[in-house]
Amino acid sequence: MPWTRKHLITLEELSLAEIDQIHTTATAFKKILRRNVKKVPALRGKTIVNLFLEPSTRTRIAFDMAAKRLSADVISFDAASSSTTKGETLRDTAENIQALNADMIVIRHACAGSPLYLSRILDIPVINAGDGAHEHPSQGLLDTFTMKEHFGDLRGRKVVILGDILFSRVARSNIHALSKMGAAVTLVGPSTLVPHAFTSMGVTVSHDLKSALADAEVVMLLRIQHERQATNPFPSIGEYTSMFGLNKTRASWLNPKAIIMHPGPINRGVEIDADLADGERSVILEQVTNGIAVRMAILYLCSGGQPEHVLPSSE
Numbered sequence: 230m231p232w233t234r235k236h237l238i239t240l241e242e243l244s245l246a247e248i249d250q251i252h253t254t255a256t257a258f259k260k261i262l263r264r265n266v267k268k269v270p271a272l273r274g275k276t277i278v279n280l281f282l283e284p285s286t287r288t289r290i291a292f293d294m295a296a297k298r299l300s301a302d303v304i305s306f307d308a309a310s311s312s313t314t315k316g317e318t319l320r321d322t323a324e325n326i327q328a329l330n331a332d333m334i335v336i337r338h339a340c341a342g343s344p345l346y347l348s349r350i351l352d353i354p355v356i357n358a359g360d361g362a363h364e365h366p367s368q369g370l371l372d373t374f375t376m377k378e379h380f381g382d383l384r385g386r387k388v389v390i391l392g393d394i395l396f397s398r399v400a401r402s403n404i405h406a407l408s409k410m411g412a413a414v415t416l417v418g419p420s421t422l423v424p425h426a427f428t429s430m431g432v433t434v435s436h437d438l439k440s441a442l443a444d445a446e447v448v449m450l451l452r453i454q455h456e457r458q459a460t461n462p463f464p465s466i467g468e469y470t471s472m473f474g475l476n477k478t479r480a481s482w483l484n485p486k487a488i489i490m491h492p493g494p495i496n497r498g499v500e501i502d503a504d505l506a507d508g509e510r511s512v513i514l515e516q517v518t519n520g521i522a523v524r525m526a527i528l529y530l531c532s533g534g535q536p537e538h539v540l541p542s543s544e
């Protein structure tokens with residue numbers, strides 16, 4: 230099946246076959262990243278603009294590296310250095326980037342819907358690098374890619390997502406991808422951050438950490454996203470950590486083969502103890518590394534590349 234999408238805005242809209250295509254393409258790119266020369270000419274002559282209007286470390290650097298590994302020219306700029314600080318609209322900023330002959334825009338924005346809005350205005354591909362609490366599709370794809378590397382087929386696998394689900398775009402993208410891939414997702418956290426309404430997405434909601442962890446094969450921690458919260462969902466960080474933080478005792482409730490994930494940035498000592506973040510069950514840095522190959526696949530496919538052309542069939 231050929232890849233037909235120009236934009237990547239959500240995982241909600243992707244089919245299972247499309248998620249598989251991105252993962253398969255990322256696997257091929259991961260092989261290329263292990264070579265001495267970690268670069269292919271797939272996007273030579275193209276210019277990709279990383280428009281990050283919200284802070285980022287991992288996503289921005291990984292998109293930057295992915296574009297460079299594909300031989301594209303990359304221009305990265307953030308809110309502080311853009312004319313949005315002078316009152317320019319997002320539309321004007323994006324139309325100017327297109328007028329400067331960019332071939333693709335990767336956008337992160339605090340407002341949900343911004344990437345979709347740009348995709349309807351611009352002629353060039355738009356990639357969502359995180360929009361408010363809505364979606365973070367490249368993160369969901371790299372998380373599920375990492376899970377597949379550990380478990381193979383995710384059908385029936387038990388994934389617990391623990392923390393601030395309400396304000397998490399990572400949780401929403403993972404829920405969409407994992408549900409399509411057949412995993413059983415349980416959301417855990419305080420009821421103010423994990424309301425029952427999430428069951429409409431086909432997941433289980435639990436406030437019983439011990440029983441959820443005992444069943445889990447993957448536990449994904451999320452930080453408290455203070456920047457998106459207008460009210461206090463719990464009295465203090467201390468109260469949150471004492472009830473839902475993953476510490477040594479709680480990790481002992483986990484299945485010995487369970488892996489610990491976190492999209493980052495980590496707040497050590499809040500949602501996860503430092504020893505666990507750095508421990509042998511943790512695959513947090515594997516997630517970060519996989520983010521390059523997965524984002525290479527996204528940039529390549531949305532630029533019109535086809536999965537079967539990445540590696541010669543002999544490799």
Ligand code: CP
Pocket residue numbers: 284285286287288289359365368492493494
């Ligand atoms: N996971 C993630 O989006 O991290 P950054 O905010 O550092 O990009």
